Amino acid sequence: MSNEIPLFEIPWDENDVANAVDSITRGSYWANGPYIDEFERGLESYLGVDHAVTVNSGTTALVAALTAHGIDEGDEVIVPAFTFIATANAVRLVGADPVFADIERETYGLDPDDVATKVTDDTAAILPIHPYGAACDIGPLAEIAAEADVPLIEDAAEAFGADYEGRTLGTIGDSAALSFCQNKVLPTGEGGAVVTDDDDLARRLEQFRSHGRASDEYFSSSGSGEYVDVGTNVRMPDLIASIGCAQLEKVEDHIANRRRVASQLSDGLAGFDGVEPHTAAGRGRHVYQLYTVTLGEDIDRDAVIETLADREIASKVYWEPGVHLTESYRDAYDYEPGTVPVTEEIAGRVLSLPIHPDLRGDEIDRIVTAVGAGLERGR
Template sequence: MTLEANPIPLFKIDWDQSDISNAIESITRGSYWAKGPFVSEFESNLENVLNVKHALVVNSGTTALVAALKALEIGRGDEVIVPSFTFIATANAVRLVGAEPVFADIEADTYGLDPDHVRSQITDKTAAILPVHCYGTSCRIDKLCEIADKHNLYLLEDAAEALGAEYRGQKLGTFGDIGVLSFCQNKIVATGEGGAVITDDDDIAQRIRLYRSHGRVSENYFESASSGQYADVGTNIRMGDLPAAIGCSQLDRLPDLITGRQRVASQYTEKFENLEGVHPHTPMREATHVHQLYTIELGNTVNRSNVIETLADRNISSKVYWDPAVHGTSYYKESKETIPNLPVTEETSQQVLSLPMHPNLSSCEITRVVNAVKDAIQ
């Protein structure tokens, strides 16, 4: 089949003149590119949006996870309960600090950790629970917090895909001891690469500050004649001023970015209504959905490969998040003594498909995507 003229990509970054103006201001300042005023402004704005005491930006969502685990002093000999239905960074971060990820199954409706299975995975070595808010909406975070409190465990929220989403009126990422965000190019707020750790705990925040900058006590290294004082072992995972500048302008538009995504998702869902074999991912009644991804779950009788091929033939991108799930990747299959039994994770992984999503997707483009899916399954 001949490709249609105009491609529909999986995502487009929403940018405007404010992003350019901030970037120019950062660049033309001619200094403070590593630790500049936009870094402090971005952190302060995140704290205001999320109503938290501390937002500490770093250079990726992955390093934010590592820094968060380090700040909780989780390491060798510890276990952290994680979903396998997630981007591999969630589990990798646990390994990178020397601890062991223990995979728990997910719920069929939320795609988040199943609280009952989490309980069954707790051992004397369990140090933390690390849930993921999948695709832009909440997992069963209230139940997971109760489990963590009962067993005296840390709760670290991976809210990389859910900036601005809420559960019962509270922002995701702010329920546990510590939360993590991502600003990768396809996220709600995009800085190219970037991440943040959010917490209300002063001690945890100070450990993050030290770890992200070589354990250096002062953050004004380039403003002092001193070589600095170093209180701990750390690394360099700081966010530069230029991505923070873009983050500031992007964050200013967060309500509009979310509204645009919700508009697109609403049109998709309306057009898929009553289409047998297609089930859009929807939030719990108490939760909002910011639709970092728009994902459908295909029925058992639908050939997902055929849907992907039909979309591609019509110049429409799609992507599977995630198949295989993390426990099925080569590294984790080879490094684990036993393969975990995660039936819901495996079934869901084989049925999900993410469609093009960005705030400015047009009604005509949405119709093209929906029609291609319909043609592929009928």
């Protein structure tokens, strides 16, 4: 029996399997079946939105949202550099330019004060993320977007079920992108969705995901369909949606268990100097898609990582370097260190530890003990 503690494990049960078997053995409508409609209705009900349009990944959800909002060549979109690279890549994929703003120290989300300085006549949207499962300071960001008369598009890939001052994330902006990748709070393996209350935006999203087709009845119609815009094929398969339906039924239990595990980890780490767990800064519910700590400036992070690895415990840095200092962005935009100083500092100190809903007490104790030993080794 393996003694390894992986960074995450996917929680599944017989309902996930039963739904998948049902979708497969139907023998038809694998690309566009009844579980798609059920999953979209379930997302709409859970989040309290009018429309959820599923697609094949969280990255595609970002691209679809930007496209539906009319963002294209010559536009600028304000984004964080402290994020998975997909956030910025999606902007480039629609032909626009990402403009990097710095992060705040409380939640590591976009700093509204810095965002305000980056708004220009070319700004076409503001695209914040909610890091690690907690809200950025999205209230002031929404005010900045409204004043600039540009859409606020939430990258809520890591924050399904989290909230900001009682408001569910994904419902505050003009639209939001969700991800159901295998390590997310609501996992389906891959998959994503865009959620919105805007009827026209939802219609454009539905057309974009199916080649610009005006109707979703292609597979049950005798006609070739009416094509009203340029689109592509980024549909979610029915099989993936079937798993999403099963996962959605238990997502609140998973979130409660993630929060329990995170609390136990934080209680254990409280006795050590030089390690600070990421929090929601009192702004709302943290769902802990990742359990991330920030190490003291005097701690050698590599020593902590090596200590964990020696004890068969996974860890990972999310994210270093900032997107602006990756090769692709340095080559395209000539970014240099110092562009977003808080981002660059924090990126050098964060470390994500294992978390999933079924992490056992003895495993939590092992993680805490190993972190403590790593801190001593790296001090």
